[in-house]
Amino acid sequence: MPAAAAASGFEPPTIQDFFPAAVLFQGTPFALNRIMLIRLLVVALLVLWLWLGTRRMQLVPGRGQVITEFLLGFVRNNIAIETLGEQDGRRFMPVIMTMFFLTFGMNITGAIPGLQIAGSAVIGLPLVLAIIAWALFIYAGFKKLGWTYLKNALFLPGVPWPLYFLLTPLEILSTFIVRPITLTMRLLMNMVSGHLLLALVYAASSFFLFTLLPSGNLFGLIGVGTVAFGVLYLGFEIFVAALQAYVFAFLTAIYIQLAVAEEH
Amino acid sequence: MHIVGYLAALGFGIAAIGSGIGVGIIVGKTIESVARQPELQGRLTSLMFLGIALTEALCFIAIAIGFIPFPSP
Numbered sequence: 001m002p003a004a005a006a007a008s009g010f011e012p013p014t015i016q017d018f019f020p021a022a023v024l025f026q027g028t029p030f031a032l033n034r035i036m037l038i039r040l041l042v043v044a045l046l047v048l049w050l051w052l053g054t055r056r057m058q059l060v061p062g063r064g065q066v067i068t069e070f071l072l073g074f075v076r077n078n079i080a081i082e083t084l085g086e087q088d089g090r091r092f093m094p095v096i097m098t099m100f101f102l103t104f105g106m107n108i109t110g111a112i113p114g115l116q117i118a119g120s121a122v123i124g125l126p127l128v129l130a131i132i133a134w135a136l137f138i139y140a141g142f143k144k145l146g147w148t149y150l151k152n153a154l155f156l157p158g159v160p161w162p163l164y165f166l167l168t169p170l171e172i173l174s175t176f177i178v179r180p181i182t183l184t185m186r187l188l189m190n191m192v193s194g195h196l197l198l199a200l201v202y203a204a205s206s207f208f209l210f211t212l213l214p215s216g217n218l219f220g221l222i223g224v225g226t227v228a229f230g231v232l233y234l235g236f237e238i239f240v241a242a243l244q245a246y247v248f249a250f251l252t253a254i255y256i257q258l259a260v261a262e263e264h
Numbered sequence: 265m266h267i268v269g270y271l272a273a274l275g276f277g278i279a280a281i282g283s284g285i286g287v288g289i290i291v292g293k294t295i296e297s298v299a300r301q302p303e304l305q306g307r308l309t310s311l312m313f314l315g316i317a318l319t320e321a322l323c324f325i326a327i328a329i330g331f332i333p334f335p336s337p
Contacts, residue, residue, distance in 0.1 A: 189328050247314070
């Protein structure tokens, strides 16, 4: 952790933060590093929360049940059903809900002091989720429309036919290649840049307040400003974690909706 | 004069101009629309976040390109 290591001098965060040394099962293919342990912890907590939170449902909900129902209802009504409609929304709700809560849980660890790195800050998790979303909207389109789906997706109606030589390659690129890449990159780079900035602010605060100021250098007072910015940025990170989870689930729903739409 | 640094940071700065303008237009137009029709605020807000997410993806691709290890001559 750069924040702890910086007590002696100013050590800005590097890209090595995302590839820490293995702590368990070194040398085997199942070597686990800090980030993998954080991911496993998040998954365990999510399973525990969803199991305990939905085990004893009551007609008059208690406080825990209200929070659980609010979050589940938000994803179901405001993301799945609002985008996909009543029938398809309920059909694809489990995947969209999994994506929302998994990305949110993985993102929020980037803002928790002590854990301090998002589970989605290494490419594996965003890539797997994006590939699932990509396979899902192609599957949904083929299931609903058969081969007409490819015709709808690749040949826009109402265009003079010579233009298809130009438009169809662009549609292939934008629908089947750019979509999964941007889904991955958006989530991954949000978390990477969030961690780098947060760690930079922490390292700078620790350098200014604990190294420069005790040695009598008045420039150490800048540390007050970096601490204030760090608190603001921590709040922003929490907001970004929730926003990215929302955007990921919402975009998956939109892509499915575009695939199952009758006309383009 | 001798300047030392990563060119990737400059590239990111240029990419940030574009997506900054784009996000600004999206948010500004959303505020305009909400001022005209306040009852549509919920729908417009989710559309705004969708537009922001699509626009700022370019910016994040620019960050990612900075981390690609190109062979140095």
